[in-house]
Amino acid sequence: MKERKKRVAKKPKRFLPWVLCLGIVFLVSVAFGIKAYQALGVEQLDRASFEPAVFSLSLSCAEVLWQGCAPLLRHRNAVELKVEHRISFSTATQNLFRQCGFAQPDLYYDWETDKGFLSGASSPKARWNPADDHGVATVTVRGRLVLTPPPEKGWLWSKKREPLEYYASTRQSFVIPSTYEQASADPENRLVIGTYPVALSAAAERYPKIHPDRYRVPDFFYKVTAETAQTPISPHFRIGDFDMCYPYLDYEYPQYIAVTVPLVQKLELLLERMNQDNHSLSSFTLISGFRPPEYNRGSIQKGADLKKPFSRHQYGDAVDMIIDVNPRDDVMDDLNGDGVIDIRDAEVVLKYVDELDARFLKEGSPMMGGAGVYSRHDIPERPKQSPYIHIDTRDFTNSYGLPVRWRESE
Ligand SMILES: [Ca+2]
Ligand SMILES: [Ca+2]
Missing domain, CATH: 2.60.40 (Immunoglobulin-like)
Structure with missing residues (x-):
């Protein structure tokens, strides 16, 4: 019995090194x-x-x-x-x-x-x-x-x-505003702004007398240089679209211009609305944006005769524009497809402006404004004449409570 007990007790010792070896191999692995x-x-x-x-x-x-x-x-x-x-x-x-x-x-x-x-x-x-x-x-x-x-x-x-x-x-990027005084005093400014007419003066037209607050000197001017003219201020418009630099006019940068946010918003909405009707427009061709009083008065433009003393262009809330996609020839396209390019093509755009302004009037939106169509534009230096539409955001109505409209054909 004693010998048997000894054999049983020794048995684990024989396997211990193997277990230890296997354990080490496992851990190392x-x-x-x-x-x-x-x-x-x-x-x-x-x-x-x-x-x-x-x-x-x-x-x-x-x-x-x-x-x-x-x-x-x-x-x-x-x-x-x-x-x-x-x-x-x-x-x-x-x-x-x-x-x-x-x-x-x-x-x-x-x-x-x-x-x-x-x-x-x-x-x-x-x-x-x-x-x-x-x-x-x-x-x-x-x-x-x-x-x-x-x-x-x-x-x-x-x-x-x-x-x-x-x-x-x-x-x-941001476009920093400047006051009229700052813009006028900047010796770098190459575009003379001039003096704004007094809305309540005896010579003032009817609308300035009724809405003198809309004919004040603009609160903000924006400096545009050759380097910054391409800066996009909205998805489809650059700040240079509204300045006074055109290939056919001899105005240089830098210049201070007035341009308002409601005007840019209105142009974006008009573009969107026209594209809903499959006009497939990437932008509008603005033939005139800001025009300073000095230009409007004819003092800095030879043979200038367009020049209305209270033009909305000098307040930065108006553009004259054409749609020039097909063919791209600096002339309004035949939008109504009648084979003739005339004021009726500008009226195609006016129809959309009417629709938007009716909505803006109802909503009390500051985008509401005036619009007029023309047979030919009034910048004599532009190499090609074209029918065009004037759009603004004057934000007041005529005496019938409707958006101001006009039609000027030759
Ligand atoms: Ca064209
Ligand atoms: Ca036509």
Whole structure:
């Protein structure tokens, strides 16, 4: 019995080294497996880091009516800007991040502006102040996204891995307003604005006398230069569309012009409405936007005879325009398809303006205004004459309570 007990007690000792060996082999295999798996993951991650467009930024502020366009500011107060980021890694990359144990990404912002000054920089919010500047200003924000991988663990020490960095930037432009006094006093201004007529004077026409508040000197002028003329102020219009630079007129930049937001909004809505009826227009051809009193009076234009002293053009809320798509020849297209290009083609556009103005009148919208059609325009230097339509946002009606309309044919 004693011998048998001894044999039973010795039995486990014989297998212990094997169990220990197998255990060590298993643990080493698992460790190598994890290392290999992680190494594979990081290698894949390095490749994934080259995925394009994974990190983007967008700026927002209350003043912006149309994304990607520069608002015509109607104040000189500070503008509150906020940047938002978008990280759009693929699901596979996100899984790799999880697998490799990445820390939460760090975001750094770098703000700058070419005019005015910024405060609150480096955070996702900043305050831009136009200060005493004029014209088009641009705020740029650059973002740096840093993804820090966990250290590569060795058997005896850990090795730091380089962080992955992504860059993105975005910008927002603004058109800074200037007063009439500032615009007139700027020695760089190449367009003489001149003196606005007094609405209540004895010589004033009927409408200025009834609505003198609509014939005041405009509150805001905007400086346009050769560099900033292409700045989009709405999806389909640039600030240069409203200035006094035409290939056939000898006016230079910089110039200060008046142009109002309701006018630009109205043109956008008119374009949208006409395209609903399959006119397929990418824009309108504006043959005249702002015209200063000095021009309207004929003082700075030879042979000028158009010139109404109370023209809406000098208040920045009127345009003369044609639709010139097919053929593109600087002349109004045959919109009614009768084979003749005349005032009736301008009336095709007027029909849509009537529809919009009826709605604006009902809504009390400041986009409501006057409109007139013409057989030929009144800028003698323009190489080609064309029927056209005048559209404005004067925001008052005629004595019958209807939008002001006129028709001027030869
Ligand atoms: Ca044409
Ligand atoms: Ca026609």
